[in-house]
Amino acid sequence: MVGFVVALGAVAAVVVPLESGQLRYPVWFAAQRAAAILGPVLAGLYWRRHRPGSRFGTMLVVLGLLGIPLVLQAVRSPWAYFVGQAAEAPLLYATFVVILAFPTGRLVSRAERAILLGVVIMYVMWWVASWLFTPQVVGSPLSICRAACPANPLYLASHPDFLRTWLYLANAVAVTVAVASALVIGVRLARADPPRRRALWIGSAVAVTFLVAFAINVFNFGPALTVPVPTTVWRWVPVVFRTALPLGYIAALIDAQLYAGRVVGGVLDRALDSSRAEDITRSLPAALGEPNLRFGFWVPGRGWTGHDGEPFEMPTPESGEVVRTIERAGHPFAVAVHRSRLEESPELIRAIVATSLLLFENETLEVEVRSAIRDLEESRARVVKAGDSERRRIERDLHDGAQQRLLALGIKLHAVGETMGLEVPARQEITDLCIEVDRALAEIRDLAHGIFPAPLTDLGLLPALRAAVRSSPLSVKLDSDLVDRRYPAELETALYFSCAEALQNISKHAGAGADATIGLAETDGAVLLSVRDTGRGFDPSQVEEGTGLSGIRDRLGALGGRLEIRSRPGRGTIINCWVPVAAAPESTSRPQP
DSSP states (O other): OHHHHHHHHHHHHHHHHHHHOOBSSHHHHHHHHHHHHHHHHHHHHHHHHHOTTOSHHHHHHHHHHHTGGGGGGGOSSHHHHHHHHHTHHHHHHHHHHHHHHTTTTOOOSHHHHHHHHHHHHHHHHHHHHHHHHOSSOOOSGGGOBSSOOOOOTTOOOOOHHHHHHHHHHHHHHHHHHHHHHHHHHHHHHHHOOHHHHHHHHHHHHHHHHHHHHHHHHHHHTSSSOOOSSOHHHHHHHHHHHHHHHHHHHHHHHHHHHHHHHHHHHHHHHHHHHOOOHHHHHHHHHHHHTOTTOEEEEEETTTEEEOTTSSBOOOOOGGGOOEEEEEEETTEEEEEEEEOGGGTTOHHHHHHHHHHHHHHHHHHHHHHHHHHHHHHHHHHHHHHHHHHHHHHHHHHHHIIIIIHHHHHHHHHHHHHHHHHSOOOHHHHHHHHHHHHHHHHHHHHHHHHHHHHSOHHHHHTOHHHHHHHHHHHOSSEEEEEEOOTTOOOOHHHHHHHHHHHHHHHHHHHHHSOTTOEEEEEEEEETTEEEEEEEEOSOOOOGGGSOOOHHHHHHHHHHHHTTOEEEEEEOTTSOEEEEEEEEGGGSOTTOOOOOO
């Protein structure tokens, strides 16, 4: 309904003056009246969209609607023309309300209310004189007629002396009102802190310009006071700047939005230097000129929480602090607690809260990811450690159980063959059984050695690697300067079996005649095991890792290490294994087989 009325009024503001032929400036009248209707309404709708909690947008819409009756100033009917001129009063009153209520939409001081009372007195005095004692009612320069304007239907009689004195007083009230309004705005700007001044200055600048032009125009047309300024110029200036008021208020809101964007950009820039949301938001109060600014976030199951994870304390009504709640998907998700000085910049608060929440959630997510990674690493370490413990147990059980039983059985068979007078075939049968027992014993020893080599536990990583080199079917060279250096058992076990797996892969895939070199060194707080071969090589991006390489990666990852594979067809392969020296404590026990 409002949109229809506004559209109809704007069309009438253009069509009626151009068709009537009554006005001296019909084109300017049509342009200004249409702008006076559409400008405030569109500005008000923009404000209502971006600041739905502010009444200022509604005030602007009302200001635009009050401009519609002024179209009657282009009508020839005396009563219609009179009503159009009389409509200047509520429009000017609404203009002063908007000027004084910017940007919150509220009048908070006695001075502002006194000024509005002065506007009412001013117009009552003006219209008593114009309605009763002038044959024609004349308002703004836009409504000047080509010839004589329609007669005043309320005209009583002419009283020049009374009219002159009366207008002295009316114009004095008008000048006082304009100057007082400009002073109120000036004091408001002077006393404002940086955030509030930033929110006020554009709209206030346009408003003060209008007030100054209005006051000079009243002086210029007062019965006794004149200013040596061309009449036509100063009659048009208030009209122009009153029309420009909505543009100033739109510019003020856009500037606030741009400033909020710049602040958010600054927050993100600070995030590059410090990823902790708590460090970033601590710097915001000083940057915004609001030392009491605090943020709280709604965490399901925990309630309102600050960046430090502690419960967020809401202010008491006696504190004078303002609580601004930010909603997401219809539910509150954050609050900003501040003094009332930041109420003029709700988009700034919303942008800061949203950005802080993003950093807060990002930090929370990082903590959760780090915790999950730590849990995964601990789980992998437990799995690897359990596997190594099981290897040791099996090796120990084989050594102490089956190996000892077979050894005893072999000794008994030899004794039986020596002590009993058996025939040659029977003695040969016992000898063959002894040979089979020795073979089974050798296989068990080899199996036990493969499950967990004794040199690794007894002597350390380097001697165990030397034993692996001697038993390897490949031509292997071992290069290391870590003589008699011991490391935590988990580290030595991981690197030993990684090396064993790498040598096994070389024997399977490198091709005939491939040589291998094992390097072992400590660098930058980590032990580096390097196994390289002169085999056929391969393209790592085209070959899927098997269980062997995956096992190496899991072993190393459980200790915070990593695996690197470099290979090219025809250029051999290099496998590098890094494990931090601090991956396992030195106090880690070394079970004996």
